[in-house]
Amino acid sequence: MADVMVREPEPFRTNFASGDYDRARVIAGGLYAAAFAGAVLAAAIVWWGTQERHEVAAMQENLIRVQQQSARLRSDLQSLGFSPDDQRAVDGLTKRVEGLNRIIEYKGFSWTMLLNDLESSVPRNVSLQNIQPDLKTGVVRLQGVALTLQDLTTLMTALEQSGRFTDVFLQQQRTADRDRVEFSIQTTYRRVER
Amino acid sequence: MSRGLIHRYGLAAGLVVIALLLNLIAYAVVWAPSRAAQNEAESQWRTAREEIGRYKAYRQAYQEVGEITARALPKTKLPDMVTTLASLAKKRGLAIPGVTYQSERIESSDFQKVGLAFSISGPYADVRRFLNDLERSSVFVAIESLSLTRAAKESAHIEVQLRVAAYLRNVS
Numbered sequence: 001m002a003d004v005m006v007r008e009p010e011p012f013r014t015n016f017a018s019g020d021y022d023r024a025r026v027i028a029g030g031l032y033a034a035a036f037a038g039a040v041l042a043a044a045i046v047w048w049g050t051q052e053r054h055e056v057a058a059m060q061e062n063l064i065r066v067q068q069q070s071a072r073l074r075s076d077l078q079s080l081g082f083s084p085d086d087q088r089a090v091d092g093l094t095k096r097v098e099g100l101n102r103i104i105e106y107k108g109f110s111w112t113m114l115l116n117d118l119e120s121s122v123p124r125n126v127s128l129q130n131i132q133p134d135l136k137t138g139v140v141r142l143q144g145v146a147l148t149l150q151d152l153t154t155l156m157t158a159l160e161q162s163g164r165f166t167d168v169f170l171q172q173q174r175t176a177d178r179d180r181v182e183f184s185i186q187t188t189y190r191r192v193e194r
Numbered sequence: 195m196s197r198g199l200i201h202r203y204g205l206a207a208g209l210v211v212i213a214l215l216l217n218l219i220a221y222a223v224v225w226a227p228s229r230a231a232q233n234e235a236e237s238q239w240r241t242a243r244e245e246i247g248r249y250k251a252y253r254q255a256y257q258e259v260g261e262i263t264a265r266a267l268p269k270t271k272l273p274d275m276v277t278t279l280a281s282l283a284k285k286r287g288l289a290i291p292g293v294t295y296q297s298e299r300i301e302s303s304d305f306q307k308v309g310l311a312f313s314i315s316g317p318y319a320d321v322r323r324f325l326n327d328l329e330r331s332s333v334f335v336a337i338e339s340l341s342l343t344r345a346a347k348e349s350a351h352i353e354v355q356l357r358v359a360a361y362l363r364n365v366s
Contacts, residue, residue: 031206040209042220049224059235066242072247077256084252092303097260099302103361106260106336112326130341145225159197180328 004089109135114189118142119156123163125151133189139188146181148175156185164190263304266334266363272308277362278331279312286324288316298359305361309338315353334361 074084083089114133122128125147134139146152152173159165165187172184210255227275249263276293283290296309328337 002289008216027201028206031210031222035206035209035213038210038217042213042216045220045225049228051218052225056228056235059239061237063239063242065319066239066246070242070249072308073246073253077253080256082256090252093255096263096304098303099257099300099304100259100262102300103302103305103336104333107329108338109331111337111340112322115322115325120228122239122250129343130339132339133290135336142222142321156223158300160268 043121066144095169106135109138109191111157112189117162117164117189121162122154123151123154123158126155138189138191140187141171142187144183145176146183148179150164150183152183159187166190249333258305263363266305266332268365269306269362270365271361272360275308275335275362277308279310279328279358282327282331283314283324286316286320288314288320288324290314292324300361304364305334306364308360308362310360311356312358313353313355315351317350318352320335321352321354327339328358335359336361 019089077084082093088181114131118131119129126144128142128144130143131140132143146155152170156168159168168185168187170183171186172182173180176182207296216236280290285351290312293312298307298309300307314324317325325337325340328335335360338357338359340357343353343355346359
């Protein structure tokens with residue numbers, strides 16, 4: 001006897017859509033999504049733009065304050081007799097400042113300190129006769145008389161070793177009366193800021 | 195074919211085009227003008243700040259130059275300068291027998307430089323104190339050079355030839 005298997009009948013399924021139809025749904029979905037994203041982006045641009053407008057308004061207020069301060073300063077200067085927007089006046093002021101700075105620069109040099117430093121470096125048997133500093137460069141020219149050449153050498157060594165004089169350079173030397181040595185030395189003096 | 199495309203995507207594509215147009219309008223009408231206005235305001239603000247910095251520097255320089263220059267002796271009071279020198283020397287027991295003057299041109303509309311050459315003699319310590327007093331007496335007096343010689347053989351006194359620059363205020 002043959003076995004008969006009895007099953008439930010399978011439900012009937014069918015799809016009339018073609019492959020193109022599926023693709024069209026995807027494309028249309030993408031386009032809707034792009035349109036939505038575009039709308040969101042447009043809204044964001046409007047929002048940013050509005051924010052920027054607020055910032056611009058705040059900056060304009062700030063700008064007005066700064067411009068008022070600038071106008072006050074200009075007016076102050078004009079009341080002092082100086083026109084800040086006149087290039088000739090500005091050049092004139094620059095020259096006045098430079099001239100004054102040059103004068104004050106000379107005061108940066110202290111003769112008292114130089115004499116102190118020389119006193120501690122000049123050995124016995126050496127006598128300085130002329131001290132001539134260039135106040136701008138700090139180069140000092142010393143002229144004097146030493147009893148012997150050895151004393152002159154001692155002076156030059158002492159100047160170098162003092163730490164206050166550098167580039168000690170013997171410019172001239174000659175034997176004078178009673179075998180004394182007349183000399184001229186050039187050196188650079190290291191100033192100490194007062 | 196095209197009718198089919200329009201039928202399938204027409205609405206979606208239309209919405210995309212509208213969204214694009216909205217973006218363009220938002221950019222052109224709202225964002226770009228705001229951005230330009232902000233850039234303009236920033237640029238003006240920077241200019242104004244620079245101006246303020248410059249004006250402040252001018253004001254400070256102008257006032258300081260005026261104040262410092264006013265401290266200098268006017269040109270007409272050159273004899274006062276000599277009196278000051280003499281009194282400084284006297285304070286240290288020294289004397290200035292005579293002074294020679296030489297007017298020098300300098301690059302300054304505010305000042306006139308006068309070179310004063312004179313000699314003093316005395317003990318080295320007193321001469322040094324005098325030099326110190328002279329240096330501290332005024333911003334507008336500077337010792338330019340000095341020459342030392344022994345006043346006499348076997349003497350403790352030295353003679354100093356001094357050249358001093360005095361900057362006197364031009365009187366307008």
